[in-house]
Amino acid sequence: MKIIHTGDVHIGSALSALPPEKAAIRKREIFEGFVALTRYAKDNGVAAVLIAGDLFDENGVAPHWKKETLACIAAASPVRFFYVSGNHDNGLEFIPPLPENLFTFSQNHGWYTYDLGEGITLTGADSRNFPQAFSTPLRLPENKFNIVMLHGGEELPFSKLQNGNIDYLALGHIHKPMPKAEKLDFRGVYRYPGCPEGRGFDEVGARGFFLLEIRGGRLTNEKFLSLAKRTVQEVRVDITACESYFDVENRAFEATAQIPTGDMLKVVLCGNPRAELKKDVSLLLARLCEKFFFVKIEDITRPYINPRAFENDLTERGEFVREVGRYEMNEAFRAEVLEVGLKALGGEEIDL
């Protein structure tokens, strides 16, 4: 039996990392990513899709997202979708009727078990029902392949899940995929599949879902698949040796040459360039934005100021450096004051 393990789709997510026009595009793409997953499941003989929470971003997600999502689940029939709520969609209410191939876990206000056939069981509990679910240790039939699906991070009481005959603990909540499932106890393993699409710059790298194959009561195959439209990438560009904006731009483009243009890119400018260097972050951003879907630049450079070079400088430049050194201030702020001051003294326009 083929089973997809996914979670944290966050349909309708507000995407604070992006400006409104890009956020609107990306919001639609996140939904389309889920549609692609349902189509993949239907076209590839997947029997069940496990959604380990946070299918939606908020309880109050726009009604049309709910309608469209349920319609796309219904369209993927006969694939069965199993869904536990997460911390973001815990209070979500669907207006009945639900698609016949969507199965939830709220019936018992605690654990609920489905028999998937072929000796496989699926047990789950909604996040809001954890107190009841964890009030007693979970014991599942020893002679079955038991999957348990939950949404929760490190705060989950793992000890209460151990030695209960779990074979695969399908988790959600942590957005970074876990390439290799980790051991839960002597029998089972657990895994976070990560989110299927990167949304912000804290979700750098490949994102997707896991396809599991269970035969003869054993997990025989598992692979990570990505249908993500875009990947969030982070590139560090050291501009220490740059003499001019020209060098900065060249370095930035060299460092990002291999990155697909459709990706979302965060460029971290780092190093200790000379204080007078005209970085022109706004221009660099505009140039990179011409190439990539979205770019964010984080400038963590600290200008290289060698106080020795100024100790015998009797001009206003030297006196300025000495004057800045006379006052107590946070070192990062001091570096910024020196940078703008020396830039202004060098006749350069100040980057904002």
Add this chain to the structure above:
Amino acid sequence: MRFISCFVSGFGKLCNQAFDLNKDIIEIKAKNGSGKTTLAAFLESMLFGLEGSRSKSVEDNARLKYEPWQGGAFGGSLTFFHAGKTYRLERKFGKTPSADSVRLYDKNNAPCYDFGENISRLGELLLGVNRETYRKSAYIPQGGVESEGFPEDTKTRLIALLSTNSEKEAGAGGAIKRLEDAEKKLRAKRAPAKGKLDEIEGELERLNRAKAECERAAGEAREEKSHVRVLQAKLAEIKGEKDTSKKKKRRGVFLVIFLALFALGVLSLSKLPALALPIFALGVGFFTAFVVGKKQRSDHETDKERLIAELARREMQLENLEGQACAFADYQAEEERLTQEKARLEKRLAAIQAAKELLIRARSNMASCYLAPVEKKCKEYAQILSESESETLRLTAEGAPIIEENGSLKPLAHYSAGAKDLIGLCTRLALAEAAFEKSSPPVLILDDPLVNLDDETTRRAKRLIRTLSKKYQIVYFTCKTERSL
């Protein structure tokens, strides 16, 4: 410190040339283009090395500019006398500073380590100033004393001299203006102009209002939801009260009984008229029961339809309100993004304001540090420059030069450009003296500074230079016999 000689292996157009420098005034008189400025640059490079630059422009990259025209070794040596000892400094320049080599030898040509590992910064160690300051003081280039834009008071002249860039826009004044411009771009001084921060704040206010609107919609949606629930319950209740077949059957029986009684009544009218009335009355009773039953049924149906319509309307309203309310998350996300940007720009603004304030202080410190000694020196030079007893060059309390002639005072601004140049030269020389007060007297390098002066002023200036040569060794370049010392 005193220069004794130098040998240029290769530096620009100069190649394998030796210069004897062991005099109080080293006058190098040669025609234009013979390499005088190159020699001045060579002497500076011997003291301070050559700056590194990646610039492809010859003007901005000294290594490109002075690369030997004829190829071969790039560099040379300088023999000098310092603190009772004679040294020979040898420098070879590469494409970058890391490829440079520097060696110091004593008079016996033995490697010398008197300055430790810091010989690449030898000029700074010997003179107590860095390259930038050296250029502002001991090295007076062509046009360095031009009268154009001549500031009358010593303090302004001094600040202009000590500013870091030769362009008029640069220097502390220009720098402060640039910082003020940046400040204005972030925070406009007065409406309706808007800085980036003002715009962000305006946008944040708009988002706040939009969020409040969403919250209002969310509140209304909650209310609407409770109405919908009540209506749903009512509808379920009404749907539960089904028009059972029993009721239908009963109404049918009433109608049949009524019809039967009516027929019986009609028949009894002829045969038993006394019974006809009660039979009719009973028939009317059954007919009324039938009509009431029918009416109840119709009312029930109307109520149901009304409820369904009301529910549909409310559900649509609920969906609209939920749609409005859920925009809250988008507004909040945008608010978060703008708040972060605002924090970044506020930090930038604070840095710009601090830099401006510290630059003003630095300028003031610098002026107050040098003003008194420079003014003192200028006054001394004014004495030297005064030609006769009838004419005295003086400086006002603010440092503005005036000429007292036959008892009357005239601001120098009324005099010739040459006279202003003279004051410019005085200020430069005075600054050189003030800058090197704490270290050994430097060698002054004057690269034809009197080029713009008229004959009369040149004569006075030459006298001043000769006087100064008693205290400092002077390398004096000129291309004209009239300006020869």
